[in-house]
Every structure is written in C-alpha cells, then in structure tokens.
Amino acid sequence: MSTFTATQAPIGQQVGSLLATSTPHTSPPSHKHRLKHTRATAHVPNRAAHFDTSLSITARKYLQTYGLTPPRAESYEVQKTRCLAQLALKTTPIEKFLYLSTLRYNNVHLFYRLLTDHFTELTPLVYTPTVGEACQRWSEIYQQPEGMYLSFEDRGHLSGIIQNWPQGNVEITVVTDGSRILGLGDLGVGGMGIPIGKLALYTGCAGIRPEVTLPLTVDLGTSNKALQADPLYMGSHRDKVTPEEEREFLDELMAALKERWPDIVIQFEDWKNPFPSLERYRQDYAMFNDDIQGTGAVIMGGIIGAVKQSGVATRDHRAVFLGAGSAGVGVAKQIVDYFIHEGMTEEEAKSRFWLVDSKGLVTQDRGDKLAEHKTYFSRTDNNGQQFQTLDEVIEYVKPTILMGLSTIGGAFTPDILQKMATWNERPIIFALSNPSSKSECTFEEAITHTDGRALFASGSPFQPYAYKDKIYHPGQGNNMYVFPGIGLGTILSKAVQVTPNMIYASGEALPTMITEEEKQISLFYPCIARIRDVSARVALHVIRAAQKDNVDRLHHLREMNDESLEAWIKDKMYDPHQETKEIENEIRELVDDLAASPKL
Numbered sequence: 001m002s003t004f005t006a007t008q009a010p011i012g013q014q015v016g017s018l019l020a021t022s023t024p025h026t027s028p029p030s031h032k033h034r035l036k037h038t039r040a041t042a043h044v045p046n047r048a049a050h051f052d053t054s055l056s057i058t059a060r061k062y063l064q065t066y067g068l069t070p071p072r073a074e075s076y077e078v079q080k081t082r083c084l085a086q087l088a089l090k091t092t093p094i095e096k097f098l099y100l101s102t103l104r105y106n107n108v109h110l111f112y113r114l115l116t117d118h119f120t121e122l123t124p125l126v127y128t129p130t131v132g133e134a135c136q137r138w139s140e141i142y143q144q145p146e147g148m149y150l151s152f153e154d155r156g157h158l159s160g161i162i163q164n165w166p167q168g169n170v171e172i173t174v175v176t177d178g179s180r181i182l183g184l185g186d187l188g189v190g191g192m193g194i195p196i197g198k199l200a201l202y203t204g205c206a207g208i209r210p211e212v213t214l215p216l217t218v219d220l221g222t223s224n225k226a227l228q229a230d231p232l233y234m235g236s237h238r239d240k241v242t243p244e245e246e247r248e249f250l251d252e253l254m255a256a257l258k259e260r261w262p263d264i265v266i267q268f269e270d271w272k273n274p275f276p277s278l279e280r281y282r283q284d285y286a287m288f289n290d291d292i293q294g295t296g297a298v299i300m301g302g303i304i305g306a307v308k309q310s311g312v313a314t315r316d317h318r319a320v321f322l323g324a325g326s327a328g329v330g331v332a333k334q335i336v337d338y339f340i341h342e343g344m345t346e347e348e349a350k351s352r353f354w355l356v357d358s359k360g361l362v363t364q365d366r367g368d369k370l371a372e373h374k375t376y377f378s379r380t381d382n383n384g385q386q387f388q389t390l391d392e393v394i395e396y397v398k399p400t401i402l403m404g405l406s407t408i409g410g411a412f413t414p415d416i417l418q419k420m421a422t423w424n425e426r427p428i429i430f431a432l433s434n435p436s437s438k439s440e441c442t443f444e445e446a447i448t449h450t451d452g453r454a455l456f457a458s459g460s461p462f463q464p465y466a467y468k469d470k471i472y473h474p475g476q477g478n479n480m481y482v483f484p485g486i487g488l489g490t491i492l493s494k495a496v497q498v499t500p501n502m503i504y505a506s507g508e509a510l511p512t513m514i515t516e517e518e519k520q521i522s523l524f525y526p527c528i529a530r531i532r533d534v535s536a537r538v539a540l541h542v543i544r545a546a547q548k549d550n551v552d553r554l555h556h557l558r559e560m561n562d563e564s565l566e567a568w569i570k571d572k573m574y575d576p577h578q579e580t581k582e583i584e585n586e587i588r589e590l591v592d593d594l595a596a597s598p599k600l
C-alpha cells in the first residue's frame, strides 16, 4: 500500500474543487489531456511545475491554478533574483542547504535552473561540504520525504515495499547504509543526504530527469553510539548487522530493484567496506561503487594532467598515499592502470605506490592481518623495517606525489609540505578527504609551504588564494566530475554492466576537456561551471567503452561518429530551462486543439 500516492492525485483534481467556475478560453484537464511534464514523485511533487510563477495566465487557467499564485507572470530572471536574495538572507551553510532543499521540493525546475546557472556557488551548498553537516544533523533538520528508507526489519518484503515508490520509471539510484559518510564516520540514516545530493548532481550535471532518480538509504543499524542514544534519531537504534546479514539483505534488495526497474543503474555510495558488494554484484547488475571506482577515475584524470605539468617522467613518480581504504586503494589501482597504459608492466606500476593506513606503511611483514583490499599494494622491499608515521614514510620514499584519503584533517603538516617542496620542483599534493574539515591540508597551506609550487587538488572546494602577488587556483578532485557521466552513459547505452573499461574511460575523458587557459594556471580539472559539457563528454567515452566491451544494448549508437553522438547525448539531457516552455507549448497545442474541435 503506497504511503505517497494517496496524497498525489493529479493536480487538476486536487485544485479543481477550489474553482467553482471555469475561466475563459480553457477547459479542465481530462485524463486524455494530462501533460507529460507534470509527472509526480515523492520528492518532486507535480505542484512544482504547476505553481511556477513564470507560467502564463493561459497556462494557469488551463491547469486550474489561476488565482492560486500571485497575479503576475514573471520572468525567470525575476524568480532568480528573488531566490538569490532569499538565499543571501540565510546566514549559515545549513540554512542555505535547507532553503535549497525546500526549493527543490516545491519547484524542482526552478531549483535546477538556479543550480545550473550557479554551479560554482551552489554546489558546495547542495553537496560537499555542506551535505556533510546536513547528514550529521539529519534527524534534527528533517523536513520532507525525498527518498526511500528500507530497514533490515523489512527483509523478506523489500520487493513489496519498493512498489510504494510512486514513480513508474526509475533509471538510477544511489544507495548508502550511512556507515562511512564522507570522513565523518557512521551517521546511520542521516546518510540519506548523500544519495539526495549525488542525485541532485546527476540531474544538474548530467541532465538525468529528476523524477527518474531514487535516493535510497538502507537502515542496517548503526555503530554510532551517540545516534543510538539520541531520542530524535530517525533510524533503528539497533547495532550494525553482521556482514553476512548485510549480504543477505543486499541480495534481496538488488533483486527487488531489478525486478521493478530492469534497466536500473545502481551506484553504491559511502559504505564502510564496499569491496565485497562490488565484487558480488558488478557482473549481474549495471552497478558501480563511486568511492572506489568514481574516485579512482576522477583522480586518475587529474593525475594525467598533473604528471605532465610536474615535468617528471611517468615512470619516475613515487606516490605515497595516506589512507588505504576504499578510496585510497581505488585510486591507486586506477593510476596503476594508467601507468600500464603508459607502457609500464603491472609490477613496475605497482612498485611506485606506498600506502599508509592507521598502523603505518602497509607491508607484508607488518605483523597484522591485512584486509584483503590492501594486500595488492603491501610492500615487500622494506627489509623487515616498519614505518609507523607519515613522516617516516615520506623520509624513506621521498615521494613526488602525496595523496590524502585518510579522513585526517591537517595530516599534511607544514613540515611535510615543505619537505615535498624540497624534493620536487612541482610536488603533487592531493588532499582529497571530505568535507573541508577533513582535508589533509588547506589550499592556502599547500601554496604557502611549497612557495606556490604545489600542483594541488582537494576533495572539497577551496577558494582561490593570493600569494606573493599572484592568484592561485585550486583543483577540485571530487568524483562529481565523473559519476554523473558514468551514470548517464550507462543509462543511454542501456549497458548491462559498468565495466572497468567504462570507469577508465570516464577518467580519461577529463583531460580532453581542459582548456589552454586552465593549463596555464596549473589546473588539471575543468572549471565546475562547464560541468554539463564535461559530463556529456564523460558519457561519450563511457558509451564507447561499453560498446567495445559489448555490454551496450542500444546498438545504433555504434554507427554515430563521436561528434554526432556527443550532440545526441546533449540533446537527451534534461534542461530545466526548457521545462516551463514545454508546459506552455503543450498547453498552447491542447488549447488550439480544443478550439478547433467541433462543438457538440
């Protein structure tokens, strides 16, 4: 039994009774005349489109919303001015986050018009870093249903509960259990902010229609004692289930999702240990893990440019990673693939990496039982010597690349940064942990302590920084540059799997989007304002890789050349600026049809 659909009668029916008399030139909408641009979902109510204050008077009369909004049909420019002014009145990031969430809920197209026009300013409020605080405070700030919550207690019934989702068609879902939200630990069902934020970027960056996205959070308990003790906490207060129970639950969930939406693309996000699920499902589902694979691809894309700018030959690089978890290992493996593409053997490529976790350098003879995902990179050339701190490791390795995926804010100390600058003309410093408070160093620190020579990227955005009469620009090495395009390419080619080559291709697409101007200022990620074009290019590369791997099902795309295919992809992308125009056009046609039809 749906909990949502009951409240979601077509808007014409909801408001029809309020209007005693029909207004001139229009007729009440009938089923026959239902507009295709009025689809409702739990998080995209249909009133969003119908109550848009830019709709013409004719449209309002047709939709029977005439009189329910202020009289003037205003331009988008006026709407935007008002929204930005209201946003400016909110003083804290979380208030701005809430304002934008409400706007998305009440007027989805207007929200996406704003987002696409102001990516650089709004992405940090909708997504990382603000989404981190939203997840931490989810049960305190909760306002409206915007996704699905499935609990461990629901096992055995998942298929039936999934029927409650009011949208007939879902093309993509982002699923978390909240157990490792950014670098903030286990936030239980508060993790829902992440699927919502990631899917907002799917729509904003890659033009996947909002109503075909499904934010999904599974409540498998939480290891967070503070949440368990919090009376406001909205998830179950039980301990985390065992890995075996998690696997059983996920088997049922994956089958249930595919049963209802056979073509669904499934992105796993922010799981504490995501390797087993990736291994288990990647052959049978169009699924990928963003933290392992999306991050791997985006950082490989950045490293391709940074390595070139460093002036050091690829095979001479030495990379120290602080953090050997899903992201650390995912990134290292992806760069190994890149080094192999550049002509190294796998052994040579692998030997360029030194991974450090909370116990120190990952070596085979360290004396503890290494987690399976770490063994590939465990060192054997340490002659029995163990290195416990990052400082000891960098002294030993003298790296050219320092990568932070550790969740430890400030771990790249001034001393470490200075040493990197002593050993390298252009040290590559990627401080990738999120949110900003967990970044291994700030942009300012990286610039100051390397005398402006660092080739820098961070996971969360930093502002440009003025140092010694020059303005420096930070790169943002965040998987947002690739996951929207991976999803889009998978959906559009109807790929049955997301193969390693599709992931590789997504990262490889990024350097093709860097302008000469960006290169001049040491940037190796394209400017965020161009993210829609970047996502289309990523999707193009992903589709080509899907075709090579023979996992695509839309075979006529194979015949298009790259230029036509990229244009076709862009044409398929949801453009929020067109939505109200489409409604107006449809209404105009319907009104004309009605006027032309014979009177009975």
Ligand SMILES: NC(=O)c1ccc[n+]([C@@H]2O[C@H](COP(=O)([O-])OP(=O)(O)OC[C@H]3O[C@@H](n4cnc5c(N)ncnc54)[C@H](O)[C@@H]3O)[C@@H](O)[C@H]2O)c1
Binding pocket: 180, 181, 182, 183, 184, 272, 290, 291, 295, 298, 322, 323, 324, 325, 326, 327, 328, 356, 357, 358, 359, 404, 405, 406, 407, 408, 432, 433, 434, 435, 438, 458, 459, 460, 477, 478, 479, 480
């Ligand atoms: N920039 C991006 O696009 C991006 C993508 C994914 C993850 N991340 C960030 O990377 C971080 C790690 O994510 P993950 O999924 O790999 O988490 P994880 O829990 O799987 O791994 C964390 C790793 O850090 C290590 N670590 C913890 N404390 C340490 C310490 N004091 N010294 C050395 N190592 C320590 C752990 O041993 C583990 O190897 C998070 O902050 C996350 O937000 C960024």
Ligand SMILES: O=C(O)C[C@H](O)C(=O)O
Binding pocket: 128, 181, 182, 183, 270, 290, 291, 433, 434, 459, 478, 479, 480
């Ligand atoms: O969510 C992000 O901003 C990137 C990444 O997926 C993360 O887990 O930190």
Ligand SMILES: [Mg+2]
Binding pocket: 182, 269, 270, 290, 291
């Ligand atoms: Mg993540």
